[in-house]
Amino acid sequence: MNKTELVAAIAGDVELSKAEAARLLEALLENLTKALARGEAVQLIGFGNFTVASRPERTGRNPSTGEQMTIKASKSPKFAAGKALRDAVNAAA
Known part of the structure; x- marks a missing residue:
């Protein structure tokens, strides 16, 4: 399902126009993006949790030259599915 299909499904489920x-x-x-950018976790009961994980600075290798390089510290969004979502996915399988 892509974004256009998701919008159409939402519009049909809650009787809104596709634009709405x-x-x-x-x-x-x-709003989800803004909360994660502030370092906040977003918890959607029954769906899952969105959090931000920090990755420390580390040493890596340039694959083309083999030269060592420093990979900067970064933050990465993480998602952990809730029990209701896991159960729904497993019931469908």
Whole structure:
């Protein structure tokens, strides 16, 4: 399912226009992104948790030259599925 299909499904489920459903989805994703950028966790009961994990600076190798290089510290978003989501996925399988 891509974003257009998701918007259409949301619009059909809650009886909104596709434009309203698209704005709703955009607002959800924007607020989720802003919260994660602030380092906050987002917990959606029954769906899952979005968190931010920190990766420390480390030494790596340039694959083309083999030369050692420093890989900068970074933050990465993580998602852990909730029990209800895991159960729904496993029931469908």
